[in-house]
Amino acid sequence: MAKKPINDAADLIPDRPTLDKVRAAAKNCEACDLWRRATQTVFGQGAKNAQLMFVGEQPGNEEDRTGHPFVGPAGKLLDRALADAGIDRSTVYVTNVVKHFKWEPRGKRRIHKKPNASEIAACRPWLDAEIALVKPRAIVCLGATAAQALLGRQFKVTAHRGAFITSPLAPFVLATVHPSSILRAPDDEQRRLEMKRFTNDLRIVASALSSREPRA
Numbered sequence: 001m002a003k004k005p006i007n008d009a010a011d012l013i014p015d016r017p018t019l020d021k022v023r024a025a026a027k028n029c030e031a032c033d034l035w036r037r038a039t040q041t042v043f044g045q046g047a048k049n050a051q052l053m054f055v056g057e058q059p060g061n062e063e064d065r066t067g068h069p070f071v072g073p074a075g076k077l078l079d080r081a082l083a084d085a086g087i088d089r090s091t092v093y094v095t096n097v098v099k100h101f102k103w104e105p106r107g108k109r110r111i112h113k114k115p116n117a118s119e120i121a122a123c124r125p126w127l128d129a130e131i132a133l134v135k136p137r138a139i140v141c142l143g144a145t146a147a148q149a150l151l152g153r154q155f156k157v158t159a160h161r162g163a164f165i166t167s168p169l170a171p172f173v174l175a176t177v178h179p180s181s182i183l184r185a186p187d188d189e190q191r192r193l194e195m196k197r198f199t200n201d202l203r204i205v206a207s208a209l210s211s212r213e214p215r216a
């Protein structure tokens with residue numbers, strides 16, 4: 001039987017929640033062990049009524065230090081892809097399925113470690129609250145962890161990237177790769193190709209938001 005967390009994140013969601021109130025409450029979350037080794041909770045950020053929400057895996061090293069999501073190298077790559085796809089970064093909301101940085105030491109460096117299923121489940125109330133409050137028309141899952149958390153454990157980004165998935169979460173839901181995977185491409189040519197594919201996926205969402213009515 002799954003171990004019950006020290007406290008349940010759902011119990012920390014304030015009555016009559018607003019994004020600011022929920023963000024403040026998340027600062028004190030200890031619903032899984034990840035808070036112990038991280039600097040701070042990195043809650044989502046962006047336009048309060050954003051039409052488009054990006055959901056990644058977890059904050060990275062720079063996000064952990066600064067307290068802001070998607071400000072490290074992968075975030076900068078996302079910024080570039082958004083600009084190339086004609087999406088104004090100030091109109092979107094960015095967040096992660098897990099709000100504390102999970103890492104392991106390698107020499108002096110802190111190396112990203114994938115969150116496990118129980119950590120993702122423990123953190124889910126925060127993401128659910130963000131989705132309920134922002135009410136985005138489109139959600140883009142960045143990478144397999146986010147996609148499987150939101151679309152089911154069998155979901156394969158490699159098979160379904162760039163295609164809209166029917167989901168109760170939002171009228172338009174789509175998954176693509178995490179921008180950090182583009183940074184890990186083996187050479188410049190591959191990186192350029194991956195960046196192009198990623199930007200194309202974002203264009204699909206931009207085009208849906210500008211031209212299609214929301215699904216019922």
Ligand code: SF4
Nearest residue numbers: 029031032100122123
């Ligand atoms: S990762 Fe999420 S559930 Fe775990 S302590 Fe941090 S905010 Fe709470």
